[in-house]
Amino acid sequence: MRLPTRSLALLTLSGLLLGIPAHAAWDASLDQALALTEAGRAQQAFELLEAKEMERSGDPDFDLVLGIAANQAGHYTRAIFALERALMVSPNNARARAELGRALYAVGDNTSAKSMLGQAKAQGIPIEAARTIDQLLQTIDRIESEAGSSTRAYVEAILGHDNNVNSGPTSKVFGLKPIASGFSGLGFQVSGRKAIAPRWSAIGSFGAVSRAHDANALTYDSNQLDASLGASYRAGRNEYTAALQIDNSTIANAPARSGWNITGEWTHRLDAFRQFNAYAQIGQLSYPQKTRNVDRYVFGAAYGQQFRSELSVYASAYLGQEVTSQPGVGHLGHRLVGGRLGMQQPFGSTLALFGALNVEDRRYNGPDPFFLDTRHDQQWGLSAGMHWIPAKAWRITPQWNYLQTVSNISTSSSEKHTLSVSARREF
Known part of the structure; x- marks a missing residue:
C-alpha cells in the first residue's frame, strides 16, 4: 500500500x-x-x-x-x-x-x-x-x-420522528394544535475550492434536501435547494472569504420561501487548536405573501478550541434585524440577538459524542394588529447525538433535538422534540 x-x-x-x-x-x-x-x-x-x-x-x-x-x-x-x-x-x-x-x-x-x-x-x-x-x-x-483546490461531496439519508411538524402552539389556540409525524429524507451536497492565484481561491457549493412525512402530515413535505459562490484569500493565519448564497424551499410542492445573502467572513487561526472568526451578512427573504418579505442583517463572532483530551468546544454570539420591505407591516420585522455553545468529544477514531445549546431573543417592531401587543419571542434549543464511523467514508448519526419558543403571543409559543438517525456517504 x-x-x-x-x-x-x-x-x-x-x-x-x-x-x-x-x-x-x-x-x-x-x-x-x-x-x-x-x-x-x-x-x-x-x-x-x-x-x-x-x-x-x-x-x-x-x-x-x-x-x-x-x-x-x-x-x-x-x-x-x-x-x-x-x-x-x-x-x-x-x-x-x-x-x-x-x-x-x-x-x-x-x-x-x-x-x-x-x-x-x-x-x-x-x-x-x-x-x-x-x-x-x-x-x-x-x-x-495546491491547498486552494479540493472537491468534496456527500449523500445522506435520514429517518426520524417529529412531535410538532407544524410548530403548533403549546396550548390549543383557535383550533391549532401540534401535528406529530414520522419523516424520511434524502439530501446531497457538493462543495469545492479552486486555486486561482497563490493566495486566492474560488469557492462554491450546491445542495438539495427533500423530506417526506406520514399521511397525516403530507402538507408539510418539503424540498430545499441552496447554492453559493465566492472567493477566499489566505494570508498566514488569516483567511478572508466573501460569498453569495441563494436558497429556495417549497412545502407540499408550493413555493414557501426564497432568499439570498452576501456573507463576508474573517477567520484567524491562533494556533493548531484555537480559532476565531467574525462575519457580516446582508440579504433578503421573500415569501408568497409579499407583506412578509424582509431585508435581513446579521453580525456575529465565534471562537473554537480543541483541548488535550481532543475535546472540541465552540461558542458564538450574533445580533441583527429583519426589516420589512412593504409599508404598514412593521410588526412582521424584528431585532434579534442569540448565541450558541457546542462540544464534541471523540472516543477513538470511529466514535464521537456531541451536544449543543442555542438561544435567541426576538423583539418585534410594532404591535400585532390582531393581538394588539408587540410580540416578543424567547427561543432555546438543545441537541445531542453521536457520530459513528463504521467504515471509511461512512457516518451514522443518531440525534435528539429539542426546541422551545416562549412568546407573549399565544399562537407563537411552541415546543418540539425530534429524534432521527442519518447515514452519510462522503466522496
Whole structure:
C-alpha cells in the first residue's frame, strides 16, 4: 500500500530523530518506549508513558520521548502539548523542535510547522535529518500551493420522528394544535475550492434536501435547494472569504420561501487548536405573501478550541434585524440577538459524542394588529447525538433535538422534540 506524501515524510523524519542522547533524568522506561517506537509499536510506547505523564510532566527527556511516541502513534494533539513542555524547559533542544514541527504539520498548521522545522535545522541536527526536514519543507510548500483546490461531496439519508411538524402552539389556540409525524429524507451536497492565484481561491457549493412525512402530515413535505459562490484569500493565519448564497424551499410542492445573502467572513487561526472568526451578512427573504418579505442583517463572532483530551468546544454570539420591505407591516420585522455553545468529544477514531445549546431573543417592531401587543419571542434549543464511523467514508448519526419558543403571543409559543438517525456517504 502506498502511503500519502504527508505520512511518508512524517515517518521518515521520526525515524531519523529517534536516536537521542540520555540525560540525568533518563531511565529504563524511556529506553523501553524508544525501543517500542523503533520496533513499530508506537501505540504501546505511548500508553506506557501516558500512564506516567501526570507524575513526570515537565521533565524534558520524558516529554520528548512521549512526543515522539505520540507522533508515531498519530496522537498529534498530545504530541504538541508534550513537546511544547519540553521546549519550555529546554529551548535549545533541536530534536524536540523538529518533532514539534512534525506534529504541527500533521494537524495542518503549516505556518508554525515551517517555523519550527527551520529553527531545528538552524540549531543543528544530523545531516540525514536535515535533508529530511528540507524535503518536508518542500512538501509543505507544495501542499500550500495546491491547498486552494479540493472537491468534496456527500449523500445522506435520514429517518426520524417529529412531535410538532407544524410548530403548533403549546396550548390549543383557535383550533391549532401540534401535528406529530414520522419523516424520511434524502439530501446531497457538493462543495469545492479552486486555486486561482497563490493566495486566492474560488469557492462554491450546491445542495438539495427533500423530506417526506406520514399521511397525516403530507402538507408539510418539503424540498430545499441552496447554492453559493465566492472567493477566499489566505494570508498566514488569516483567511478572508466573501460569498453569495441563494436558497429556495417549497412545502407540499408550493413555493414557501426564497432568499439570498452576501456573507463576508474573517477567520484567524491562533494556533493548531484555537480559532476565531467574525462575519457580516446582508440579504433578503421573500415569501408568497409579499407583506412578509424582509431585508435581513446579521453580525456575529465565534471562537473554537480543541483541548488535550481532543475535546472540541465552540461558542458564538450574533445580533441583527429583519426589516420589512412593504409599508404598514412593521410588526412582521424584528431585532434579534442569540448565541450558541457546542462540544464534541471523540472516543477513538470511529466514535464521537456531541451536544449543543442555542438561544435567541426576538423583539418585534410594532404591535400585532390582531393581538394588539408587540410580540416578543424567547427561543432555546438543545441537541445531542453521536457520530459513528463504521467504515471509511461512512457516518451514522443518531440525534435528539429539542426546541422551545416562549412568546407573549399565544399562537407563537411552541415546543418540539425530534429524534432521527442519518447515514452519510462522503466522496
